[in-house]
Amino acid sequence: MDREQIRTYAAAVNAAGVPVVEVGHGNGIGASSLQVGRSRPNDDEMLSTAREALTHSRLATLMLPGWATTADLRNAVHHGVDVVRVAAHCTEASVTERHLSAIRELGAEAQGVLLMSHMATPDELAGQCARMVGYGAQAVCIFDSAGHFLPADVTARIAAITTAVDVPVAFHGHQNLGMAVANSIAAVQAGARTIDACARGFGAGAGNTPLEVFVAVLERYGHHTGIDLRSLAIAADLAEQTLMPAPPTIDSTSLASGLAGVFSGFKKPVLAAAAHEGVDPWDLFFALGRRRVIAGQEDLIPDAARSLAVQGATR
Template identity: 65%
Template sequence: MSQVTVHDATLRDGQHAVQHQLDVPQLRAYAVAASAAGVPVVEVGHGNGLGASSRQIGYARLDDTTMLETVRLALAAGTSRLGVFVVPGWGTGADIRRAADCGADVVRIAAHCTEVNVTRRHLGIVRELGLEAQAVLLMSHMTSAKRLAEECRRATEYGAQAVGIMDSAGHYLPVDVSERIEAIVGAVDVPVIFHGHNNLSMAVANSLAAVEAGASVIDACARGFGAGAGNTSLEVLVAVLHRSGHETGIDLPALLRAADVAHDRLMAGPPVIDSVTLASGLAGVFSGFKPRVLTASRAAGVDPLDVFAELGRRQVVAGQEDLIDEVVRSLKAAS
């Protein structure tokens, strides 16, 4: 069977679940535990990546440099590499250079699924700095397998050393993942990435389908820590991969201890699939909108399920949070 690199996004994507408020002791405790388990890459930062701390999408408790330096030091005794996430428009070239100075090893540049052209300059900077450059496509259910493959191929021309897709809304079924990953694998000669969310309780199944279709880098978070229904559960993923005969290089008992640290130190409780997160997955809307949708819906007396359905119809994506209030007002006026 294949070798799978597990990319741990607990300290970055998990931040969405706590409004980006993880502190230094929390970052340190989990990073030490993940490193002890031999997790290949530990990603850290504001939930939306470098430079994203803002009024629009939420201020992080800590600045980027503090987060990176804390986790870099915590990983020093092991072999885990330090990863960061960058969305052009929030993260800049200066942010990438500061991350490099803090010891980042792997830099993910993310773009909407049909807009990989915006990653070109950022990927070039990452390569110039001698770091590993990766490109991922967000909200990937919003276009075809053929288009995703073409976007990923273009990313490799820009310098990406690994490419892939994020199921940002938790919308996929395994057959959807297989079709897209197979298309991407056929179009590029670099490792292929898959990042799942659990709105339809498919994150682990989708991740396994991705591996069987040829993906070799899979993202996950301890206890599924993340927005809404959460991400692929890291410890479950690794257990399933091992049972399926795939190698990860991770010590599973130690990883279970790391998951316990995440449960006890990072979150009030693991993410759950509720009516709202299920509705957001079906609608193909990023479930990180959940808190704002609930607040606005309750204030206006509007059904949040209707709000997610309308957001999906409008194909709203992360960064367009202001449209939530507009949708709520329009539904209120129509009622």
């Protein structure tokens, strides 16, 4: 995206009353690189552009330890970021300690995020969230990064976490099995107070919880968000027209990703590796699932594809 795209969309959701708008590279601040893709504007340009447009909404950004540094955090807060979310694999909350503490010292709201949360039990997630709260997290969030959950899975995890911590709990869904809205409603009913969502579900693989649909469903349930739904629908139309070549859909590879419990963002590298080695992407997703590959291990995708090709040649 360029700065004008960011400015236009930020202004639209600000006008609709969306309370928090997260801006940045898909892997967070400091992540623009050849390995995971370069963003067109740099972090400073993205954040300052969004900050100018967000006259009412709070500005948030994401960071992953290993990509971003304390200097990146300081720079983000300098450019007006109100909320910084620090993300780690669902069993590795310990890597967030230094960054959560630094965010608090900088005066921004610190939130802890656990990725690939289907790979941990409800009790394990609750324990990891409690650790992040101990490090200074003022809210905690679990990501269904593979779009693997069903509503009962979400209910069990959110209920366990809300029992274990005394800060707001959030949920981030993916649409691989078509369950993102249902899972997000289950999270709300189990005690979550913040839900991640994107216009038209814009996101990796099959996409995220579609923001305008989720707000409409919340209204039907009697949960009034303070967001103007008609203005939000206009913002969603704008997003489809200006931010994406086409809205994300649940295709066969996204479905395989959700069933196998593999990170949704692996879709493109899986398709590339499968084509290079002459193997079926469906088989490759399930091979990666058996290896319990997680986000950040993109280098294992070609290896798994080669192994499948060898297996096929020796049959």
